[in-house]
Amino acid sequence: MTIVDQLNRSIQIDYIPKRIVSLVPSQTELLYDLGLESLLVGITKFCVHPHHLITNVTVVGGTKQVHLDKIISLNPDIILCNKEENTKAMIEELENIAPVHLSDIYNIEDCLELIKMYGSLFLVKDKAENIISKIKKEQQEFQVFIKDQPQLKTVYFIWKNPWMIAGNNTFINALMSIGKFDNYFENLERYPEIDLENDMDNQVEVIMLSTEPFPFKEEHVKALKLKFQQAKILLVDGELFSWYGSRLTKSFQYFKLLRETLV
Incomplete structure (x- = not known):
């Protein structure tokens, strides 16, 4: 299956991701609110909402530097990044481990698009629409x-x-x-x-x-x-x-x- 991220990059995945590494704190919180906590296998030390994730999920580093060996050991199906918060060099290395989905956010519309993308990608469209509706309201x-x-x-x-x-x-x-x-x-x-x-x-x-x-x-x-x-x-x-x-x-x-x- 081919998906497209917010940089219009085509990403090939073989199945719905069940093991997620999230390297952006706000996106980690979004995944939690989409009911996907059980799929999170790796996060950053800055992913502080909700706070218990730091205890329950493997911390793989920060947003600019990560321990690649830790991420490899987690065997992720997908790695979620952001064009601004994560470095280009790091993203290129991560692409050797698993498909990387990049967000690119400049305004509310971009944010709502990302929530909708995650709803489709992780089969939680109803929860995504509920969050989108609340933000709009x-x-x-x-x-x-x-x-x-x-x-x-x-x-x-x-x-x-x-x-x-x-x-x-x-x-x-x-x-x-x-x-x-x-x-x-x-x-x-x-x-x-x-x-x-x-x-x-x-x-x-x-x-x-x-x-x-x-x-x-x-x-x-x-x-x-x-x-x-x-x-x-x-x-x-x-x-x-x-x-x-x-x-x-x-x-x-x-x-x-x-x-x-x-x-």
């Missing part, structure tokens, strides 16, 4: 709420030393746009470094410090408040801004709460 309700809210010029930090932000052409930017958090750095692509001293001015209304991948804390909020006194500075849940898949069922309620704190 949550988004529609949020759009009613956000309709009359103002745009807020926003900077979303993902890293410190060097300071790095989420720019255009990212899933984070797509969610910011839905929440009317107008990206101050929308002219920059992907995740560029910025000069904190010179690249931001008093037009910035909101500064978001993400809890991941850099673990920003309240101490960082306090430090930036001294420098950007005109802006509201918030710690934000990075998972709800960057994890695609079933976590999106929780994101829109969170965005509503964020907006309400900024009134």
